[in-house]
Amino acid sequence: MENNLILTEELLELIEKKRFSAIKTKLIGMNSADIAVLFEELDRENLPKIFRLLPKELAAETFVEFDSELQEFLIKSFSDRELKDIINELYADDAADIVEEMPANVVSRILRHATPEMRKDINELLKYPEDSAGSVMTTEFVNLKRTITVADAIKQIHLTGIDKETVNTCYVTEPDRRLIGIVTLRSLIIANPDQIISDIMERNIVSVNTESDRESVANLLKKYDLTAMPVVDAENRLVGIITIDDAIDVIEEETTEDIEKMAAILPTDKPYLKTGVFETVKARIFWLLLLMISATFTGMIISSFEEKLKLFPALIAFIPMIMGTGGNSGGQSSVTVIRGLSLGEIEFKDIFKVIFKEMKVALICGGILAAVSFIKIIVFDYFILGNLGENFIIETLVVCFTLIFTVFIAKIVGSALPLFAQKLKLDPAVMASPFITTIVDAISLLIYFAVAALLLG
Amino acid sequence: MENNLILTEELLELIEKKRFSAIKTKLIGMNSADIAVLFEELDRENLPKIFRLLPKELAAETFVEFDSELQEFLIKSFSDRELKDIINELYADDAADIVEEMPANVVSRILRHATPEMRKDINELLKYPEDSAGSVMTTEFVNLKRTITVADAIKQIHLTGIDKETVNTCYVTEPDRRLIGIVTLRSLIIANPDQIISDIMERNIVSVNTESDRESVANLLKKYDLTAMPVVDAENRLVGIITIDDAIDVIEEETTEDIEKMAAILPTDKPYLKTGVFETVKARIFWLLLLMISATFTGMIISSFEEKLKLFPALIAFIPMIMGTGGNSGGQSSVTVIRGLSLGEIEFKDIFKVIFKEMKVALICGGILAAVSFIKIIVFDYFILGNLGENFIIETLVVCFTLIFTVFIAKIVGSALPLFAQKLKLDPAVMASPFITTIVDAISLLIYFAVAALLLG
Numbered sequence: 001m002e003n004n005l006i007l008t009e010e011l012l013e014l015i016e017k018k019r020f021s022a023i024k025t026k027l028i029g030m031n032s033a034d035i036a037v038l039f040e041e042l043d044r045e046n047l048p049k050i051f052r053l054l055p056k057e058l059a060a061e062t063f064v065e066f067d068s069e070l071q072e073f074l075i076k077s078f079s080d081r082e083l084k085d086i087i088n089e090l091y092a093d094d095a096a097d098i099v100e101e102m103p104a105n106v107v108s109r110i111l112r113h114a115t116p117e118m119r120k121d122i123n124e125l126l127k128y129p130e131d132s133a134g135s136v137m138t139t140e141f142v143n144l145k146r147t148i149t150v151a152d153a154i155k156q157i158h159l160t161g162i163d164k165e166t167v168n169t170c171y172v173t174e175p176d177r178r179l180i181g182i183v184t185l186r187s188l189i190i191a192n193p194d195q196i197i198s199d200i201m202e203r204n205i206v207s208v209n210t211e212s213d214r215e216s217v218a219n220l221l222k223k224y225d226l227t228a229m230p231v232v233d234a235e236n237r238l239v240g241i242i243t244i245d246d247a248i249d250v251i252e253e254e255t256t257e258d259i260e261k262m263a264a265i266l267p268t269d270k271p272y273l274k275t276g277v278f279e280t281v282k283a284r285i286f287w288l289l290l291l292m293i294s295a296t297f298t299g300m301i302i303s304s305f306e307e308k309l310k311l312f313p314a315l316i317a318f319i320p321m322i323m324g325t326g327g328n329s330g331g332q333s334s335v336t337v338i339r340g341l342s343l344g345e346i347e348f349k350d351i352f353k354v355i356f357k358e359m360k361v362a363l364i365c366g367g368i369l370a371a372v373s374f375i376k377i378i379v380f381d382y383f384i385l386g387n388l389g390e391n392f393i394i395e396t397l398v399v400c401f402t403l404i405f406t407v408f409i410a411k412i413v414g415s416a417l418p419l420f421a422q423k424l425k426l427d428p429a430v431m432a433s434p435f436i437t438t439i440v441d442a443i444s445l446l447i448y449f450a451v452a453a454l455l456l457g
Numbered sequence: 458m459e460n461n462l463i464l465t466e467e468l469l470e471l472i473e474k475k476r477f478s479a480i481k482t483k484l485i486g487m488n489s490a491d492i493a494v495l496f497e498e499l500d501r502e503n504l505p506k507i508f509r510l511l512p513k514e515l516a517a518e519t520f521v522e523f524d525s526e527l528q529e530f531l532i533k534s535f536s537d538r539e540l541k542d543i544i545n546e547l548y549a550d551d552a553a554d555i556v557e558e559m560p561a562n563v564v565s566r567i568l569r570h571a572t573p574e575m576r577k578d579i580n581e582l583l584k585y586p587e588d589s590a591g592s593v594m595t596t597e598f599v600n601l602k603r604t605i606t607v608a609d610a611i612k613q614i615h616l617t618g619i620d621k622e623t624v625n626t627c628y629v630t631e632p633d634r635r636l637i638g639i640v641t642l643r644s645l646i647i648a649n650p651d652q653i654i655s656d657i658m659e660r661n662i663v664s665v666n667t668e669s670d671r672e673s674v675a676n677l678l679k680k681y682d683l684t685a686m687p688v689v690d691a692e693n694r695l696v697g698i699i700t701i702d703d704a705i706d707v708i709e710e711e712t713t714e715d716i717e718k719m720a721a722i723l724p725t726d727k728p729y730l731k732t733g734v735f736e737t738v739k740a741r742i743f744w745l746l747l748l749m750i751s752a753t754f755t756g757m758i759i760s761s762f763e764e765k766l767k768l769f770p771a772l773i774a775f776i777p778m779i780m781g782t783g784g785n786s787g788g789q790s791s792v793t794v795i796r797g798l799s800l801g802e803i804e805f806k807d808i809f810k811v812i813f814k815e816m817k818v819a820l821i822c823g824g825i826l827a828a829v830s831f832i833k834i835i836v837f838d839y840f841i842l843g844n845l846g847e848n849f850i851i852e853t854l855v856v857c858f859t860l861i862f863t864v865f866i867a868k869i870v871g872s873a874l875p876l877f878a879q880k881l882k883l884d885p886a887v888m889a890s891p892f893i894t895t896i897v898d899a900i901s902l903l904i905y906f907a908v909a910a911l912l913l914g
Contacts, residue, residue, distance in 0.1 A: 033680045168625045185642045223490045225702040245682040263792035271802040277817045284789050291785050298777035317756035324752040328891050332741050335720035345728040360734045434785050
């Protein structure tokens with residue numbers, strides 16, 4: 001149930017009738033996420049006019065939800081006064097994200113109108129490497145001295161807390177800004193007003209460094225069920241916090257990247273419908289080309305056995321089934337291991353456990369597949385269609401043995417490669433189905449022809 | 458940086474020396490998530506003894522982190538007194554999750570030792586359908602009357618809040634339990650103590666129904682940047698809340714399920730290393746069998762063109778490349794669309810936009826692949842290897858035209874099928890690479906032979 005929604009048609013009707021105060025009343029009752037969806041449907045002519053109806057804080061919250069193209073359009077339509085109001089109302093991490101996406105002339109206009117403090121925060125955030133904890137943290141948090149009382153702490157939050165991105169957790173620091181403890185709002189409310197902060201603070205803190213990888217930070221937040229993670233510099237001085245909502249976005253972006261890599265796509269950071277045709281081509285063509293060229297080696301293997309294949313033409317018909325089953329088997333193993341690695345359930349030290357398990361799974365799966373194939377070939381191809389020649393029993397055995405070998409090798413390759421990639425500090429997600437399939441295709445053909453040569457001479 | 462970690466070796470040494478009070482001191486300074494990892498490494502003989510060293514609350518928090526097998530083992534080792542302490546210290550949603558996984562005799566022992574209130578909560582939670590909001594919510598939350606003052610609200614939280622899973626948001630209800638507003642702890646602290654709750658509460662609430670799908674609830678929490686989502690029954694009466702940490706677990710589980718389905722695996726809900734060999738086989742064999750059988754149709758297509766293929770044996774060598782490129786192209790499109798659907802970035806109504814874009818991407822990708830193939834075949838296969846016969850120019854053209862057609866069809870099929878699956882209320886994730894590949898394999902062969910027939914007569 002989402003309350004107070006206003007429909008696009010309704011809004012357009014009100015715009016036409018110029019009933020702006022009615023629009024304003026409706027908008028004020030809405031969530032910024034819903035307003036943003038609504039505004040994205042408006043034409044560019046009406047948008048700035050309607051956007052101006054929002055009160056300052058709601059305007060800033062809504063602005064953050066837009067994609068960078070729309071943000072740029074709006075910034076260009078803002079007066080200096082309006083730009084100033086919006087920019088300084090933003091959280092510093094959101095402002096830094098926006099600045100990162102804008103062209104140079106817009107950036108300098110933004111920084112010109114930011115307060116000196118906001119400008120400092122933005123510049124600070126921009127200097128951290130991409131995908132680091134520093135680049136996603138916010139520099140706004142509640143900072144308490146350890147010597148004050150609970151009553152004073154509540155007074156301090158009262159005075160300064162309104163603008164802070166999260167006050168559910170407050171951070172206790174020494175005068176030199178070293179982080180020494182945390183205090184939740186909950187513990188402040190529950191405590192006696194006269195107690196000293198250092199007596200009620202939690203000293204067992206999990207924190208991360210500005211250089212930490214943002215994905216591992218998100219995983220730590222999840223592991224310890226925290227709503228915010230303090231970020232410290234090399235001297236253990238508190239410089240920012242990463243809030244849970246930003247961590248969720250990180251988890252989601254990283255997962256999308258993994259899924260894209262698993263499907264042989266170079267990651268893009270835009271939603272599908274907002275990515276241009278050429279950008280999409282650029283993200284996809286690299287792997288298509290690489291895999292196409294590699295597949296020609298598989299073709300060369302077939303060519304080199306061409307003469308022999310002419311003697312047993314029935315064997316050609318089983319090539320797609322053998323290659324397909326090998327690819328699917330290897331893909332299952334690689335994707336399972338890749339996901340396990342990224343959730344932290346599997347580590348490189350588990351490699352023997354993993355491979356040993358995959359071998360057992362492969363033998364059972366391969367056995368079942370071979371048995372079903374055997375029955376299917378005998379019943380369907382031989383008795384019903386009658387399209388197998390005199391050697392059909394041996395040919396059937398060739399197919400069945402090849403299936404078992406292929407599944408066996410495919411599952412070992414599929415589970416081992418992502419683990420080695422991780423060990424070599426490469427991205428395991430790249431070792432997924434398309435890549436494994438191409439390798440397994442070649443291997444399975446070699447197995448097929450070797451088994452055929454052995455059994456058929 | 459994670460403070461106060463104790464290593465397995467250190468713990469084992471302390472156990473051997475029977476220095477239990479030293480162990481207890483170390484453990485009390487640790488996080489439950491870390492303690493759980495440490496305890497999982499212990500042998501079963503020592504575990505109950507060391508587990509008993511934990512104070513009640515930490516013991517309950519640690520217990521929740523174990524897998525169900527270890528939980529069952531521990532419950533069996535508990536005295537009635539210990540079981541009672543742990544169970545009644547748990548959050549109701551965690552207790553319900555545990556009960557769901559236990560064999561009947563353990564369940565009845567748990568319920569026998571739960572307080573009447575906890576027993577009621579567990580039973581309540583167990584009756585909601587799997588994957589519904591009701592099944593993941595917690596029934597513990599802070600409930601305020603709208604007529605009380607801020608000071609009274611703080612007093613109430615002070616008295617009852619300690620046991621509640623989250624007090625960062627409090628819920629304002631009418632005497633008949635209808636939800637009418639929310640109040641954050643932050644707004645309570647910032648408000649004047651004499652203000653009335655109904656004057657400071659937020660009336661614009663996003664809530665969900667007990668029957669709502671848990672994944673869509675997690676997505677709403679994310680969309681609105683909330684830390685908890687109220688769950689109401691059909692009469693809009695507040696019955697529970699879903700906290701952000703549970704929502705993250707839901708997002709992660711659902712993503713893992715999607716990734717597994719995309720790799721032709723039936724979803725399991727256990728971590729890889731804890732899934733037995735037969736369970737793994739069961740999850741994988743279904744799709745392997747189905748795709749193997751389907752691939753035999755591809756084989757039948759090759760068989761039916763066998764006679765003609767004998768005239769142009771060079772064409773056989775290109776089959777793996779054409780099928781592989783088709784499968785990869787279709788897989789890229791399907792995975793992109795599936796991810797877009799599950800993130801809510803794409804809907805069925807976008808189908809024409811999606812297909813039109815994929816057609817343009819396909820033509821460009823297909824064109825590039827064909828051009829590269831043309832050059833590669835002429836330079837490498839003809840001039841360097843010299844393994845093409847008299848018809849090589851036409852054969853090359855057959856390969857290049859087939860590539861363009863195949864990529865075109867593959868990208869349309871790959872992007873359209875997940876959208877239709879969604880429309881038909883099937884799971885789009887099943888329409889991923891392995892399934893698309895099998896369809897595209899057959900289509901690309903038909904295209905190949907049709908083009909060959911056209912150009913080679």
